[in-house]
Amino acid sequence: MTKLPSRPATASDVTSRLREAITRGRLTPNERLIEADLAGQYRVNRAHIRTALAMLDQEGLVVRERNRGARVRAISDAEALEIAGTRLVIETMVARQAAERIDAAARKALRAVEADMRAAVAAEDYGRFSECNAALHREIQGIAGNATATRILDTLKSHLVRLQYRVILLPGRPQSSLAEHRAVIDAICKGDGAAAEKAMRRHMESFTRLLAQAIDAVRHGGI
């Protein structure tokens, strides 16, 4: 997994590991993050934990209250929709930029991801589908080459990962998602910025709509 030479873990290593623990749900919303415990767990000094928590606070994954410690930040339903909406407009912009900068190698890469994705849907392997999904968006971001947008999207997504499974698991969603993704890929490969923008907006709108439905269902249907 991580490097074996076992260079003493640094603060940003700890930050990554904590971030992952939070986004993967190993640390649950509102869970207290006790510096001494975490320090013991990750075999690092408390100071590292402290700066990691400060960074994750800045990132919005953690809230800290003076003298009262840090907790995993719970995002409300309303906030989840805000995040999805913001993500929508940025992904849309990125799709256009990707279309404007596409080249042969990038086309090939996109088609490869598409094939993977299609296979995952055919195999009904939704975990893999989810990974392909993430890979595709990452690939598009890479093509667009917009570091600012990429950074923002990364933090926005980190807030959504826990929720997105609800959407992916909706009946018929993988199929419709695949079709939407294909439209995005086609437009980008054609180098048609306007079409890519439109296709990505449609894709993200349907994601956002389904997310809203999933949230509503949960709210009204218990658990």
Next chain:
Amino acid sequence: MTKLPSRPATASDVTSRLREAITRGRLTPNERLIEADLAGQYRVNRAHIRTALAMLDQEGLVVRERNRGARVRAISDAEALEIAGTRLVIETMVARQAAERIDAAARKALRAVEADMRAAVAAEDYGRFSECNAALHREIQGIAGNATATRILDTLKSHLVRLQYRVILLPGRPQSSLAEHRAVIDAICKGDGAAAEKAMRRHMESFTRLLAQAIDAVRHGGI
């Protein structure tokens, strides 16, 4: 200015002050940020400086290299345009949301800022105009009530403040900017989301275009 009871400065105080020093240009791009110096300057322990630097790093205002210290991050011309472009799409979304949620009190507040702005232009007081500009966008964000977007916009703007003066000082810009702002305000007050979106996009596009020109001019014209 700050509270007189003089509660011992905390890490996030230091963060704000450092942030301001960077955005206001008191600390220049690539300038080294030496922990001990800053600690002395702000009358604070080095540990506070350390966490402040970690947060500003996460925020993108500072870069840190292991064992080599922190410097004010210099943003390239290309990156400035990335930031402006990203800001554009988010501000556009926010304008639409503001139009959808406007109420009587908010209308009044918007009109007040508009009057201020007009007065500033008439008086050719460009510092004040710049402040009004910021106030207007803040007001719109407040009406939209989108905390996620607001947070992102704040950090994006913090990267642009140093550059925006170049745009504001262009001949005729205050007047055209005022007109664009009026269109945005009118649309929002009418509650017309689509029009607000369009007006804001036009405004931000012209800002971005002028920023690009200003950058080009600097690049080719010396200094």
Next chain:
DNA sequence: GCGGCGTGGATTGTCAACAATTTGGTCAGC
């Protein structure tokens, strides 16, 4: 009972000393 009031344990905040690393300069040798 029950509401205020310490009190102790757990946890975070603060600090200073020490270790490790980088950097720039000096000097010997070629």
Next chain:
DNA sequence: GCTGACCAAATTGTTGACAATCCACGCCGC
């Protein structure tokens, strides 16, 4: 004069100890 090794100063990284704070619990008086 140039190269490289080495040394010293400056700076960051790490650690542990101690202070301040919060919180839950039990106690006392009513």
